[in-house]
Amino acid sequence: MMSESRSSILDAIDSKTKLLALIALIAEGAFVASLVVMPPDQVLYGLIVCAIILIVCIIGIVIIDSKNVDKTLPNIKNFNIKNAIDFYNTIAKMYDERNSKKLLESHRRVIEEIENHLNEDRNYNILDLGGGTGKLITNHFFNKENITWTYVDKSTSMIKKFQEIMDEAPLRTEIIVEDIDNIHNRLKGKKFDVIIISWVLSSMPHNPDFSLLKNLLADNGILIITDNDQAHSSLNPYYDFIIEGESYALEIRPINPLELEEELTEIGYKRINSMCTKDDRGGPFSFQLTFK
Numbered sequence: 001m002m003s004e005s006r007s008s009i010l011d012a013i014d015s016k017t018k019l020l021a022l023i024a025l026i027a028e029g030a031f032v033a034s035l036v037v038m039p040p041d042q043v044l045y046g047l048i049v050c051a052i053i054l055i056v057c058i059i060g061i062v063i064i065d066s067k068n069v070d071k072t073l074p075n076i077k078n079f080n081i082k083n084a085i086d087f088y089n090t091i092a093k094m095y096d097e098r099n100s101k102k103l104l105e106s107h108r109r110v111i112e113e114i115e116n117h118l119n120e121d122r123n124y125n126i127l128d129l130g131g132g133t134g135k136l137i138t139n140h141f142f143n144k145e146n147i148t149w150t151y152v153d154k155s156t157s158m159i160k161k162f163q164e165i166m167d168e169a170p171l172r173t174e175i176i177v178e179d180i181d182n183i184h185n186r187l188k189g190k191k192f193d194v195i196i197i198s199w200v201l202s203s204m205p206h207n208p209d210f211s212l213l214k215n216l217l218a219d220n221g222i223l224i225i226t227d228n229d230q231a232h233s234s235l236n237p238y239y240d241f242i243i244e245g246e247s248y249a250l251e252i253r254p255i256n257p258l259e260l261e262e263e264l265t266e267i268g269y270k271r272i273n274s275m276c277t278k279d280d281r282g283g284p285f286s287f288q289l290t291f292k
């Protein structure tokens with residue numbers, strides 16, 4: 001165990017640094033040895049030569065190490081949850097590159113829940129709040145001519161991506177650039193068979209007013225909420241992307257599914273389904289709650 005950690009420390013040191021340190025060590029060793037044989041009037045010159053070698057080696061090590069730090073640590077730009085939209089505008093072009101297996105599984109479950117609900121031969125209205133690029137959910141329904149997909153997002157870059165992905169798809173889409181907190185004003189009087197809030201709550205500083213959203217649900221309509229489980233996001237609090245050597249990180253808001261269910265139940269929602277996905281170590285990764 002000890003030799004492992006010693007060799008990993010040596011491995012981590014740049015080979016040029018090792019060489020300079022060795023030169024400095026030999027020069028100092030030679031100086032100490034020469035003290036025995038050197039005439040006393042020349043000791044000062046020997047000392048000056050060794051000091052110069054030492055200083056040159058130290059400067060070399062500092063330069064090499066500072067260059068290495070520049071290479072390994074990209075600049076990290078942290079985004080506060082209040083600036084989440086700026087974060088999504090910055091990372092939109094890379095958003096779908098970061099979809100992990102676990103994330104795909106969570107989205108697949110949302111798709112399954114929607115499909116189970118669309119079981120009659122009629123037209124359906126779906127409201128997708130914070131729809132993002134649409135690649136993982138909306139795109140699955142691209143050829144459903146009986147669906148009107150109302151998409152809401154506030155990030156213009158995510159909306160642009162959504163438009164690119166859904167371009168020429170037969171699915172009828174209506175794009176609304178709006179804050180979720182204000183959407184009830186934009187959609188007054190409209191009713192939806194499915195409202196989706198997928199991986200959005202953890203990117204908002206607070207939950208939206210669910211009682212106002214309830215007015216937008218059709219009689220038999222369902223609300224599907226899915227997100228990172230608090231247990232997972234507490235250990236992994238940053239949603240981060242590296243783009244062209246720069247690192248961008250959003251500190252997400254942890255969402256506790258039990259508290260969320262309690263909040264919705266208190267205002268009259270009824271939970272009709274719940275699921276969770278596990279991370280690679282068997283701990284909670286994401287939750288999905290479906291309400292009527």
Ligand SMILES: C[S@@+](CC[C@H](N)C(=O)[O-])C[C@H]1O[C@@H](n2cnc3c(N)ncnc32)[C@H](O)[C@@H]1O
Nearest residue numbers: 088130131132153154155158179180198199200
């Ligand atoms: C992590 S992405 C999720 C995208 C998509 N729903 C999915 O499951 O892949 C979060 C999205 O919510 C949007 N968003 C966050 N806060 C919002 C708000 N207050 N109003 C509107 N959109 C918001 C962001 O712009 C971003 O596109």
